[in-house]
Amino acid sequence: xxxxxxLATDAVTVGYDDRVVVxxxxxxxxxxxxxxxxxxxxxxxxxxxxxxxxLLKPQSGAVLLDGRSIxxxxxxxxxKTLGLLPQTPTAPEGIVVADLVGRxxxxxxxxxxxxxDDDERAVNEALTLTGILDLADRPVDELSGxxxxxxxxxxxxAQRTDVLLLDEPTTFLDVSHQVEVLDLLxxxxxxxxxxxVMVLHDLNLAARYADHLFAVxxxxxxxxxxSSEVVTSEMVREVFGMESRIVIDEVSGTPLVLPxxxxxxxxxxx
Amino acid sequence: xxxARAARRARLRRHRSVLVVLVLVVVALLAVTLSIGExxxxxxxxxxxxxxxxxPGASFTVGRLRLPRAIIALLIGVAFGIAGSLFQRMLRNPxxxxxxxxxxxxxxxxxxxxxGFFGATGPAISIAAIIxxxxxxxxxxxxxxxxxxxxxxxxxxxxxxxxxxxxxxQWVLTRIEVYKAAEALRWITGSLNSAFxxxxxxxxxxxxxxxxxxxxxxxxxxxxxxGDEASAALGVAPNRTRLLIVVIAVGLTSVxxxxxxxxxxxxxxxxxxxxxxxxxxxxxxxxxxVGGALVLxxxxxxxxxxPTTFPVGVVTGVVGAPYLLWLIARSNRPGGTS
Amino acid sequence: MTLSTAExxxxxxxxxxxxxxxxxxxxxxxxxxxxxxxGSALSLIFGSRVVSWDEIIGGITAPDPASFAxxxxxxxxxxxxxxxxxxAALGISGALMQGITRNPxxxxxxxxxxxxxxxxVVLGIxxxxxxxxxxxxxxxxxxxxxxxxxxxxxxxxxRGGATPLRLAIAGAATSAALSSLVSAVLLLRTDVFxxxxxxxxxxxxxxxxxxxxxxxxxxxxxxxxxxxxIPGLDVLALGDEVARGLGGSVGRSRLxxxxxxxxxxxxxxxxxxPIAFVGLVVPHAARLFTGPGHRWLLPYSAVFGSALLLVADxxxxxxxxxxxxxxxxxxxxxxxxxxxxxxxRSKVREL
Numbered sequence: 001x002x003x004x005x006x007l008a009t010d011a012v013t014v015g016y017d018d019r020v021v022v023x024x025x026x027x028x029x030x031x032x033x034x035x036x037x038x039x040x041x042x043x044x045x046x047x048x049x050x051x052x053x054x055l056l057k058p059q060s061g062a063v064l065l066d067g068r069s070i071x072x073x074x075x076x077x078x079x080k081t082l083g084l085l086p087q088t089p090t091a092p093e094g095i096v097v098a099d100l101v102g103r104x105x106x107x108x109x110x111x112x113x114x115x116x117d118d119d120e121r122a123v124n125e126a127l128t129l130t131g132i133l134d135l136a137d138r139p140v141d142e143l144s145g146x147x148x149x150x151x152x153x154x155x156x157x158a159q160r161t162d163v164l165l166l167d168e169p170t171t172f173l174d175v176s177h178q179v180e181v182l183d184l185l186x187x188x189x190x191x192x193x194x195x196x197v198m199v200l201h202d203l204n205l206a207a208r209y210a211d212h213l214f215a216v217x218x219x220x221x222x223x224x225x226x227s228s229e230v231v232t233s234e235m236v237r238e239v240f241g242m243e244s245r246i247v248i249d250e251v252s253g254t255p256l257v258l259p260x261x262x263x264x265x266x267x268x269x270x
Numbered sequence: 271x272x273x274a275r276a277a278r279r280a281r282l283r284r285h286r287s288v289l290v291v292l293v294l295v296v297v298a299l300l301a302v303t304l305s306i307g308e309x310x311x312x313x314x315x316x317x318x319x320x321x322x323x324x325x326p327g328a329s330f331t332v333g334r335l336r337l338p339r340a341i342i343a344l345l346i347g348v349a350f351g352i353a354g355s356l357f358q359r360m361l362r363n364p365x366x367x368x369x370x371x372x373x374x375x376x377x378x379x380x381x382x383x384x385x386g387f388f389g390a391t392g393p394a395i396s397i398a399a400i401i402x403x404x405x406x407x408x409x410x411x412x413x414x415x416x417x418x419x420x421x422x423x424x425x426x427x428x429x430x431x432x433x434x435x436x437x438x439x440q441w442v443l444t445r446i447e448v449y450k451a452a453e454a455l456r457w458i459t460g461s462l463n464s465a466f467x468x469x470x471x472x473x474x475x476x477x478x479x480x481x482x483x484x485x486x487x488x489x490x491x492x493x494x495x496x497g498d499e500a501s502a503a504l505g506v507a508p509n510r511t512r513l514l515i516v517v518i519a520v521g522l523t524s525v526x527x528x529x530x531x532x533x534x535x536x537x538x539x540x541x542x543x544x545x546x547x548x549x550x551x552x553x554x555x556x557x558x559x560v561g562g563a564l565v566l567x568x569x570x571x572x573x574x575x576x577p578t579t580f581p582v583g584v585v586t587g588v589v590g591a592p593y594l595l596w597l598i599a600r601s602n603r604p605g606g607t608s
Numbered sequence: 609m610t611l612s613t614a615e616x617x618x619x620x621x622x623x624x625x626x627x628x629x630x631x632x633x634x635x636x637x638x639x640x641x642x643x644x645x646x647g648s649a650l651s652l653i654f655g656s657r658v659v660s661w662d663e664i665i666g667g668i669t670a671p672d673p674a675s676f677a678x679x680x681x682x683x684x685x686x687x688x689x690x691x692x693x694x695x696a697a698l699g700i701s702g703a704l705m706q707g708i709t710r711n712p713x714x715x716x717x718x719x720x721x722x723x724x725x726x727x728x729v730v731l732g733i734x735x736x737x738x739x740x741x742x743x744x745x746x747x748x749x750x751x752x753x754x755x756x757x758x759x760x761x762x763x764x765x766x767r768g769g770a771t772p773l774r775l776a777i778a779g780a781a782t783s784a785a786l787s788s789l790v791s792a793v794l795l796l797r798t799d800v801f802x803x804x805x806x807x808x809x810x811x812x813x814x815x816x817x818x819x820x821x822x823x824x825x826x827x828x829x830x831x832x833x834x835x836x837x838i839p840g841l842d843v844l845a846l847g848d849e850v851a852r853g854l855g856g857s858v859g860r861s862r863l864x865x866x867x868x869x870x871x872x873x874x875x876x877x878x879x880x881x882p883i884a885f886v887g888l889v890v891p892h893a894a895r896l897f898t899g900p901g902h903r904w905l906l907p908y909s910a911v912f913g914s915a916l917l918l919v920a921d922x923x924x925x926x927x928x929x930x931x932x933x934x935x936x937x938x939x940x941x942x943x944x945x946x947x948x949x950x951x952x953r954s955k956v957r958e959l
Contacts, residue, residue, distance in 0.1 A: 079505030587788025
């Protein structure tokens with residue numbers, strides 16, 4: 001039951017006004033897998049994600065959904081296939097959790113559509129998966145940062161798309177919720193075949209959860225592949241400008257990056 | 271039944287009952303407006319007039335004077351209410367109203383010049399007003415356009431032009447002879463005194479077209495409120511939707527202004543009042559009804575309840591604003607939602 | 609133990625070192641003040657008659673009653689001073705109001721000041737037949753402060769106190785009610801309208817130092833409070849929660865800034881009539897140069913406001929002699945295109 005939707009960028013150059021952030025980047029997102037984009041701050045990973053979500057128009061090149069340029073497809077149709085968790089969404093004042101999540105059903109609802117059982121199911125499922133069902137009638141304004149983040153994730157989940165793009169989904173979440181959310185996304189991927197593409201700032205979580213990793217440096221693709229191949233101390237040095245040691249994570253068997261800073265590196269003489 | 275669904279159902283029920291009450295209020299106001307005046311007519315006479323029968327006395331008073339006036343009052347209330355609510359939600363600012371992009375000031379400025387310097391009357395003023403309003407709206411939109419229309423730029427430029435026109439209006443009022451100035455003042459305050467059957471068709475047709483579109487766009491507005499990124503992700507193109515909303519609001523405001531002048535503050539008041547009566551509500555029906563009730567109530571108050579007659583534009587502020595203030599104060603009390 | 613080079617020379621968010629940014633801002637302010645001085649000179653020179661340098665000196669020091677020119681200069685001095693003072697007061701007041709409400713659409717009239725003054729003046733004309741500037745001043749002051757108090761009271765009832773949202777709506781709603789009342793009277797009494805419409809346009813003509821005296825205490829107190837309010841406002845801009853977290857007293861900051869804004873606006877409206885453009889738009893223009901920090905925003909708003917009003921007055925006098933176009937009108941007509949140009953040029957962040 002793997003998603004067969006293919007998402008790729010073909011030599012896209014993306015920027016804001018006069019500033020080019022992503023240079024001539026071509027990636028092909030493996031369908032039905034969890035892909036993670038990593039890179040230093042301001043390297044263009046969010047910009048890349050936004051262009052893939054058709055939020056930004058590339059200055060050159062194209063984003064291809066199922067082989068066709070995404071810009072040529074009606075945006076509402078695309079919304080049924082591609083969902084996005086944006087970085088800084090705004091919640092209307094006083095809105096209740098269940099209502100906000102409900103708005104994620106918009107692409108699927110017909111013009112005069114009543115609220116259908118399907119919509120109800122999708123919302124409830126989204127609320128349950130993110131563990132906020134008991135917050136359903138609370139106003140979003142009253143929630144903590146972490147709870148609010150989960151509400152927005154639930155909105156993206158309620159959209160029930162084959163491809164899910166998430167820009168830093170772990171912001172504001174404490175470590176247990178971070179892992180919960182990432183586990184949930186993995187469930188989605190395994191059970192429904194949803195293609196998951198996310199930008200993560202935590203390299204170790206990225207290494208653990210990614211089937212396929214993209215390392216971006218200065219708006220260009222540095223390396224890609226499974227974590228075991230991509231996460232090396234050379235990559236960390238070149239992409240993040242940091243010294244590190246790589247060991248194998250005891251728990252997951254994936255590479256674990258041990259940063260070497262100026263302090264607490266007693267064992268090493270550099 | 272899940273908690274979410276139960277809460278949603280309860281809220282919809284509450285909203286429905288409030289909406290029903292609003293409809294009843296509007297109907298009551300219509301009834302009162304039609305029957306009470308210098309002469310009071312009973313319901314049977316009124317109904318017979320509406321049905322087209324000839325009732326001595328009533329046919330003229332109710333049929334030719336009160337009925338068109340009431341209908342126009344209702345229609346402009348609906349138009350202003352919807353336009354104001356759309357703008358406030360789109361700009362996420364409760365101080366917003368279509369005046370923000372200067373439409374009312376454009377209409378008023380041209381009307382004042384027409385009255386003061388050219389001695390225009392009646393339909394000529396209305397036409398001048400529409401032209402003025404649409405021109406200014408276009409100008410503001412054009413000036414704010416730099417590849418796309420950023421909400422912030424639109425607001426600021428609209429304010430600049432609006433304030434400039436406001437100053438021009440004040441100045442013109444000092445340059446023309448005082449009786450012309452008073453007449454101009456009467457127009458820009460908004461009045462239904464010259465509302466006759468002839469004015470109804472254009473207004474009705476315009477509303478027939480624009481109101482359904484407003485209803486349709488309201489759904490998109492709910493998504494737009496989530497921010498440009500979330501909105502685009504859910505399939506609602508932000509800039510195109512904003513343009514559509516601006517066009518609708520400008521259209522509604524212009525036709526309503528042409529009919530009765532810029533009736534003060536209905537566009538501004540209807541939205542917040544509706545929001546407090548229906549917390550969490552997102553439709554255009556409530557602001558439309560509130561707007562209609564406001565104008566009907568204000569016109570009735572202005573023409574019947576006060577020692578001297580006042581045009582509707584004067585009374586809307588006095589009737590609507592204290593109500594809004596009371597709603598604010600009431601919601602401020604501990605336990606209420608802000 | 610060494611500090612890296614980066615730590616020794618910190619770079620500000622715009623990439624420009626804070627020290628040089630300060631220098632730029634100070635230079636800008638000095639430039640602005642020079643413009644004001646030049647403008648003041650122009651204001652003394654131009655008018656329905658152009659005067660010479662000697663006549664100016666004479667007019668300032670010891671006006672010779674026989675010389676029309678020196679008398680003209682003597683009357684222009686209070687006018688110039690008034691334009692400077694009112695412009696500055698409105699600029700500051702607008703910046704404060706936008707800071708208190710965190711709303712870019714806020715202007716000094718937001719708390720009902722302009723309309724409170726207007727209603728009081730209208731009632732004064734109607735009931736007491738006042739008609740001179742000296743008389744308007746007292747009524748306007750009373751009306752403005754009364755309105756602001758009512759708005760603040762309504763906005764503060766209940767939990768949370770006077771949040772920006774409630775203040776803004778309460779103010780705008782109150783203005784709506786007052787405006788309707790004013791219109792009501794004006795429509796009833798055309799004679800009152802005839803007098804009132806000239807106060808309404810706002811002007812600094814016919815000013816005298818004697819007239820200005822009643823408002824001076826208001827201006828001074830307002831200015832002092834404004835300065836006191838600066839740190840509180842910067843913290844307030846971060847949002848009520850963050851502000852409290854940083855130890856700021858949200859209610860008190862708002863109250864002080866609000867009082868300052870009202871006093872300055874009330875004084876200005878009382879002496880020069882309601883002038884709409886300056887308080888609303890000048891802070892935005894200033895912000896384009898200074899950024900959001902109030903320490904620079906307030907002085908720049910003051911200077912921009914003064915400059916605008918001064919230039920507007922001079923041009924208004926020069927363009928249409930012998931009568932002049934009132935300063936409220938002219939400032940909007942000049943200011944609006946300039947402001948639009950500024951907006952189009954710069955990157956306007958989401959408000």
